[in-house]
Amino acid sequence: MGNSFFEYLKKFNSPKDFTGELLESFSQRLIKYSDFISRIEREEDPNVIEIGRKLRDLGAPMESYKILKADSDYYKFRGKENMFWRQLYFAGAFANLGYPTVSIEKKSKSYCKLLKKKKEFLLFLPLFLNTYAGIFHIYREDYKSANALYREAISLMEEIKPKNFERIVDKEYLWAHKLISNNYLDSLFMSEMTEENEKELMRMMDISESRSDRTESEYIKILTLLNKAEMKARTGKGKEVDQILSDIFSKSSQNMIRYIEPSYHRIKAIILANEGKERESVDHMIRSFEESTYYGNTLAETLIMRDSLFNYNILAGKAGVKNRYEFFKNNGLFNYLLNVLKIKDWFLGSEHSVNVSKTAVGIASILSLNSVRRRLVRTSSLLHDIGKVVVPWYSLNKISPLDSLDWEILQAHTTEGGKILRKLGLNKEAKIVENHHERIDGSGYLKGLKNISIEAEIVAVSDVYNAAITPNRKYKIPKTPQKVLSEIKKESFSSKVINALAKFIKLQS
Numbered sequence: 001m002g003n004s005f006f007e008y009l010k011k012f013n014s015p016k017d018f019t020g021e022l023l024e025s026f027s028q029r030l031i032k033y034s035d036f037i038s039r040i041e042r043e044e045d046p047n048v049i050e051i052g053r054k055l056r057d058l059g060a061p062m063e064s065y066k067i068l069k070a071d072s073d074y075y076k077f078r079g080k081e082n083m084f085w086r087q088l089y090f091a092g093a094f095a096n097l098g099y100p101t102v103s104i105e106k107k108s109k110s111y112c113k114l115l116k117k118k119k120e121f122l123l124f125l126p127l128f129l130n131t132y133a134g135i136f137h138i139y140r141e142d143y144k145s146a147n148a149l150y151r152e153a154i155s156l157m158e159e160i161k162p163k164n165f166e167r168i169v170d171k172e173y174l175w176a177h178k179l180i181s182n183n184y185l186d187s188l189f190m191s192e193m194t195e196e197n198e199k200e201l202m203r204m205m206d207i208s209e210s211r212s213d214r215t216e217s218e219y220i221k222i223l224t225l226l227n228k229a230e231m232k233a234r235t236g237k238g239k240e241v242d243q244i245l246s247d248i249f250s251k252s253s254q255n256m257i258r259y260i261e262p263s264y265h266r267i268k269a270i271i272l273a274n275e276g277k278e279r280e281s282v283d284h285m286i287r288s289f290e291e292s293t294y295y296g297n298t299l300a301e302t303l304i305m306r307d308s309l310f311n312y313n314i315l316a317g318k319a320g321v322k323n324r325y326e327f328f329k330n331n332g333l334f335n336y337l338l339n340v341l342k343i344k345d346w347f348l349g350s351e352h353s354v355n356v357s358k359t360a361v362g363i364a365s366i367l368s369l370n371s372v373r374r375r376l377v378r379t380s381s382l383l384h385d386i387g388k389v390v391v392p393w394y395s396l397n398k399i400s401p402l403d404s405l406d407w408e409i410l411q412a413h414t415t416e417g418g419k420i421l422r423k424l425g426l427n428k429e430a431k432i433v434e435n436h437h438e439r440i441d442g443s444g445y446l447k448g449l450k451n452i453s454i455e456a457e458i459v460a461v462s463d464v465y466n467a468a469i470t471p472n473r474k475y476k477i478p479k480t481p482q483k484v485l486s487e488i489k490k491e492s493f494s495s496k497v498i499n500a501l502a503k504f505i506k507l508q509s
């Protein structure tokens, strides 16, 4: 079973290959394989990890997580505890390349706790601490917690005999050491530069350089070089960075270039921003977005998002702009965020954002909101789904039934959208975006709030309306505006907003 599925997967190289009916057949094959792997009574499948890797490359890292998680259960049932921990580690690592939800974060914490008590499997702990730290570092942006966990993992690694580690964990000691050190370095870059952190950064760079080895994987080698380039870029050594970057390009295989190009432009943007060349820095940030396919959430792609928002924010501060929204818009930020959304969300795409905005603005004028509030409705409706950029491509476009984890991932687009806008200082817009799936009777998500602003309600009703009248592959036949309206009335919106929508529909026809 695993073998034939893996052979089938080899046909694809990127999500772009899923044209026509292929997405449907791919999904069916994936469901079949997932069903197989979840069975306790089955043969052992040696292909699981390779399948996980391939799915990750195709933008379905959360499916990789589920498959490895199921495989770990299979080994647990058979009392093969080593294999249980091994597969569980891979599951977490794949989830960290997708979107580790709150429930995954909790599980990750409990595995670390459990391993501390299990003497014979303690050697797995550094790897588990690493994935747990990664959640704080990449997704929660809590560098202090991440640093503490990485430090714990590294000091544990230093105590371990490489041979013992390799025998139990079945992974190369040096590989693991490098992986954790690189992640720690990156987290240190992002931390507040206290004297202590700076010292630690220097110490880690030295360790990282002294531990190079020809057996390490291409990915780790490149990650080390990129870290080195980033460090030099941040400390203002632009010329040295160029040398490292050209080194990276000459050493990389074609397959890796896809991951390196976005980082290259990201690092260039950092140098230029440091040199006070804001315009050129923006150009590189935009190139960085363009080169990034954002299919899976690779670490590089997550960093681009983080750094770009950070740099745009600094630019706005330096320019002393009053209207931050207009500034970001005029400098291409929203266009590119919406473009990423269009690339990822095949069913709704960016037209959805534009349509929701048209409806929302229409309703806001019918309700005679003043110009400031109308502008707020216009901007937040256009960006209401922007948080979907962190949702992996496959999770966003799933045609098979959604399970509870899928829902958790999808629903997170509300808070993630809010986070993006807050980083840009657009706090009012952020609040509306966070609440655009809430309903006044408390039946919505993420928090089940009852008390939501009229602006959030306008965006919410425009969203529901447009999703239902848009023809798309997921729901096949679009509904008529009248039918949608009659359905919306049963939903939890205030009559004021529903009447305004009814008026809007009338004006359109």
Ligand SMILES: [Fe+2]
Residues within 6 Å of the ligand: 384, 385, 413, 436, 437, 463
């Ligand atoms: Fe949404």
Ligand SMILES: [Fe+2]
Residues within 6 Å of the ligand: 352, 356, 384, 385, 463
């Ligand atoms: Fe939406």
